[in-house]
Amino acid sequence: MTDTSSTDERVKEMSGLRRAMIRPELGGMVGVVAVFTFFLLFAFDSGMFNMQGVMNWTTVSAQFMIIAVGACLLMIAGEFDLSVGSMIGFAGMMIAIFGVVLGWPMWIAILITFAICIAFGALNGYIVVKTGLPSFIVTLATLFILRGFTIFIPQTVESKTIIGGIREAAEGDWLAPLFGGKVGGPIFQWLGDNGWISTFTRGNLEGQPVIDGIPMLIIWAIALVIFGHIVLTRTRFGNWIFAAGGDAQAARYAGVPVDAVKIKMFMFTAFCATVFAVCQVMEFGSAGADRGLLKEFEAIIAVVIGGALLTGGYGSVIGAALGALIFGVVQQGLFFANVESSLFRVFLGVILLLAVILNTYIRRLITGER
């Protein structure tokens, strides 16, 4: 450290390559390359990389991305939300209750569900900042409360735990296609007609392209990732998020409204979970009491693979999105590679461990901590 003593380390010259390489997302990027190399080698001709296969794992990755963006920003702000999975089940069920059982217009059902779920997110945040309890415990309680309601409410009003008919109820609604629709259908038809993408060669869909549009789920995922990335890296609020998670007390002294930031992040996480849920019920047409089981951990795993620090103050939305991509590709890819599906968890554990070790090393390079 003798040679740098003359200049302040914050303005120290860094080579362009080093600056480009040493980023929080580096671990995620390496992981993506590794995972794709693996599956290109072992599952290339299994249908994984034809249009249908690509759409399959892209959709699954997009699902993870939606909840990972919320979880990532919240984790950078120094908190956890374990109620994400229960929130997904709860939000879906609320839409079914309002839209199908009570028969309200679907757009009202969707908006009210968003309001209720974001309110639960705000409540999570309020309790955490007011009591100073670890968010781990507070949201664990919410996990059980919401899951309990998700089973109790449909059991009481309909005496069943799956409520269907949402697709029919959403017919002709103006807001529902924003979550359950597909875009670009004519483009794909045109591509298919010109033979640029493959079409079905048998069955009664013969001649139609194998992909009939990009689901709104994927559009939402991309939009949320871009939104999260810009907020985090290009705005004052983004700096507040880092500050609140890095050292809350120091941030308060510097005038950052830490409590407000944290509550907003809990609300954003709830918003993301609700987006996930609405997309799901609009696509599948029913809400079930067991939807979203363990999704909170899948979100956290994606975020951690993407380089965020569990203790807050450090991370990247792009990294979380790459983490979600890795997760989705591995989960579906193992099916394509015809690996015994019970080994999925083994792979997941190994990837998680490797990612965390790699990310820790990269973070030390960036922050200079020992």
Next chain:
Amino acid sequence: MKSAMKKLMLTAAVIASPLMVSADGHGDNLTYILVSHAPDSDSWWNTVKNGVALAGEQMGVTVEYRNPPTGDLADMARIIEQAAAAQPDGIITTLADFDVLSGPIRAAVDQGIDVIIMNSGTPDQAREVGALMYVGQPEYDAGFAAGQRAAGDGVGSFLCVNHYISSPSSTERCQGFADGLGIDLGNQMIDAGQDPAEIKNRVLAYLNTNPDTDAVLTLGPTSADPTILALQENGMAGDIYFGTFDLGENIVAGIKDGTIQWGIDQQPFLQAYLPVVVLANYDRYGVLPGNNINSGPGFVTASGLEKVEEFAGEFR
């Protein structure tokens, strides 16, 4: 000259070999995928895995087994889409929730993949999604038959231990049983969860508060095994009327020692084995049975337990 001839023959062989395979239908490379809705933790599906493995071996086809690790049906829909993308010769799947799964299944049928519905769902739903046939046990009817049997034995009230409350077919079993008895289901069905200790304690608590319950109905080994322990603990074993869906090692032992009056065997082995046989013969020779296949219900009682005992948990 000789070498040129050799080259020519070799080329012909290389060109012909893929053609020869496709000459008799799909030849010997038939691949089927079985997708279930069961979480990894559900041991009952082991019989299904063994069933498809045996059928695959006997028919000389490849059968892959896939399931959503947590039992989330939305994840299962993605697995069916994935299976369709892998372009197998046939898909065998459960239809645990018509709303969620009908879309992906219909899409697979529409691209020309043969589908057989097994286990969950109804014959009508199977027809609606365009499946070749349904192989399984109609759940409500099985519960109803069991309820009638119990009513004949003098049962007037019961406890239904539901360990998979989020699956509509589980609730249908309880509902069918209540209707067979001619009583209201009401509060007699409890959400037992999946954990053995919790199930045991919930059964104990229910029977403690409702000591005049006539009968216990469990929906499979997951709820039956802890219920047996609970009844042994509170001394009701052998006294209270105990019927169960499905079989397992402990259930068979329970039937043998008189704790359990009967087990309803839906014969999951057949649900896994028969679709593979049907699909392979359909693809090879174009033959197809004209109807759905009911694999159950069969009542297993203390008489004639030997075969069941020998293969419990493996093929029974």
